[in-house]
Amino acid sequence: MSREDVLVTTDWAEKNLGAEGVVFVEVDEDTTAYDGGHIPGAVKFSWTTELTDPVRRDVLTKEDFSAVLSAKGIGNDDTVVLYGGNNNWFAAYAYWEFKLYGHQDVKLIDGGRKKWELDGRTLTTEVADRPAATYTAKDADLSIRAFRDEVVASIGAKNLVDVRSPDEFSGKIFAPAHLPQEVSQRRGHVKGAINVPWSKAANEDGTFKSDEELKALYGDAGLDDGKAVIAYCRIGERSSHTWFVLRELLGHSDVKNYDGSWVEYGSLVGVPIELGAGS
Amino acid sequence: MCGAPDQAVALPAGTDLEKQTVLAGRVVAGESPVGGAFVRLLDGTGEFTAEVVSSASGDFRFFAAPGTWTVRALSRSGNGESVLTADGPGLHQTKVAVA
Numbered sequence: 086m087s088r089e090d091v092l093v094t095t096d097w098a099e100k101n102l103g104a105e106g107v108v109f110v111e112v113d114e115d116t117t118a119y120d121g122g123h124i125p126g127a128v129k130f131s132w133t134t135e136l137t138d139p140v141r142r143d144v145l146t147k148e149d150f151s152a153v154l155s156a157k158g159i160g161n162d163d164t165v166v167l168y169g170g171n172n173n174w175f176a177a178y179a180y181w182e183f184k185l186y187g188h189q190d191v192k193l194i195d196g197g198r199k200k201w202e203l204d205g206r207t208l209t210t211e212v213a214d215r216p217a218a219t220y221t222a223k224d225a226d227l228s229i230r231a232f233r234d235e236v237v238a239s240i241g242a243k244n245l246v247d248v249r250s251p252d253e254f255s256g257k258i259f260a261p262a263h264l265p266q267e268v269s270q271r272r273g274h275v276k277g278a279i280n281v282p283w284s285k286a287a288n289e290d291g292t293f294k295s296d297e298e299l300k301a302l303y304g305d306a307g308l309d310d311g312k313a314v315i316a317y318c319r320i321g322e323r324s325s326h327t328w329f330v331l332r333e334l335l336g337h338s339d340v341k342n343y344d345g346s347w348v349e350y351g352s353l354v355g356v357p358i359e360l361g362a363g364s
Numbered sequence: 365m366c367g368a369p370d371q372a373v374a375l376p377a378g379t380d381l382e383k384q385t386v387l388a389g390r391v392v393a394g395e396s397p398v399g400g401a402f403v404r405l406l407d408g409t410g411e412f413t414a415e416v417v418s419s420a421s422g423d424f425r426f427f428a429a430p431g432t433w434t435v436r437a438l439s440r441s442g443n444g445e446s447v448l449t450a451d452g453p454g455l456h457q458t459k460v461a462v463a
Contacts, residue, residue: 115417171415199402205440250413252429262387262405262414262428284412289404289438 091333092195092293093166095204101166102126108163108215111198112136112179113170114322122208124168124201128157128215132175132322136182144225144344150186151222158215161188168194168201172284172291177329178322181342185230187223193329196291203290229328231315231341233349236275237356244314245278246303248327249347253319254280256360260319270351273358275317280363281306283323286330299330313339317346375425375455385450387433388425389458390418393441397422398462401439408432437462 093101101107102125109127111119119129130136135153138145145153159165165183169176173193183191194201202208231239239245252258256272274280285302286294294302308314314331316324321344332340343350350356375386387405391398399420405413408431418424418437426433430452436445437460444462 118417170417199438202400203402203438203440250407251411252407252413258429260427262426263416264414264427282412 088334091192093192094195095201095206098166098194099206106163107166108159109166111169112167112175114175115170118170122210125207125209126213128213130179132178136179144182147186147222147225151220154220155218158218159220160218161220164190166192166194168197170198172199172287173197174322174326177325181325181328185225187226195293199291229341231343233345233353236315236343236350239315240275240277240357244308244312245275246314246316246327247274247278247280248283248316248318248324250282251280255362270348271358273360275350276357276359279306283326286327293330293334296334299335315341315343317343319347321346381454383453385428385430385453386425386455387428387448387450388455389435389460390422391437391460391462392422393462398439398441401437404436406434406436435460
């Protein structure tokens with residue numbers, strides 16, 4: 086796996102608009118962003134209804150994932166190029182879910198929607214209309230997804246990487262600063278977790294830092310390359326960004342995203358929580 | 365209620381400015397508002413905290429905590445930043461000029 090296999094530039098994206106077998110997919114935190122303008126030909130995925138179960142707190146089932154991709158006109162052999170706002174948070178979450186269900190060829194646009202806009206490239210409000218396809222998802226690859234019991238069992242044994250902001254990590258605030266702060270769970274972080282905010286992996290324009298910078302970032306933060314990694318954040322999308330960096334860019338072989346993340350962990354009874362900046 | 369919020373800033377229903385620290389402002393190029401700017405909130409150490417996109421009227425807001433913050437805007441009209449000190453809960457406003 087190399088950077089070229091999983092990441093494309095905005096320039097590559099622009100040159101491949103309309104290319105046979107390439108489907109551009111926009112996924113935003115703000116699910117209305119697509120409607121105000123998107124990359125020509127791109128289809129929209131709403132993370133709240135088309136990547137997560139609308140009733141249970143979970144990813145889509147294999148069957149629902151297959152149905153959504155079929156309806157969007159995405160086939161198993163298509164190259165799916167994901168991008169989105171907020172530095173690809175939810176595009177990275179979608180990337181992780183596509184990999185969870187075994188999609189072979191999926192890539193992120195480096196810098197996402199922000200880079201595309203700052204480059205001054207074309208946006209359109211014309212909604213892409215693709216004929217339906219037949220998509221068959223594979224069984225979920227649980228080697229890239231962590232559940233709560235595994236997180237608790239991993240304390241002191243695996244790398245636990247909390248990718249939230251320092252203030253969320255220390256327990257000063259509950260949620261990122263652009264969101265309201267009313268929540269019910271406890272504040273803090275999983276005992277023993279290291280704090281490497283997802284944002285440290287990205288440049289100001291949303292592109293990923295170089296492999297050398299990224300290696301230094303996690304090495305300096307105390308990540309042990311000889312041990313497995315579980316990344317988490319608040320609801321699992323920022324940690325998808327870091328999961329992408331560690332597994333897809335740096336090639337770490339055993340990295341899981343704990344998509345339950347702090348909203349789940351911080352509500353569990355009796356689990357180890359630490360406050361403050363960590364050890 | 366004392367300290368009524370500035371009505372120019374539409375806050376979500378239920379926002380309690382007695383308890384919450386809200387940072388809000390407008391991105392401008394000269395006198396013109398800049399919509400669609402990427403507004404980044406950096407904490408007192410310069411660490412990235414959050415990012416939002418300014419509205420058509422150039423407005424943005426963050427829910428943060430008391431402290432000193434830098435608000436940095438990136439846009440097609442240029443970049444710029446402004447420092448904001450929130451000494452306690454309430455609404456704290458600034459303007460970010462880009463060039």
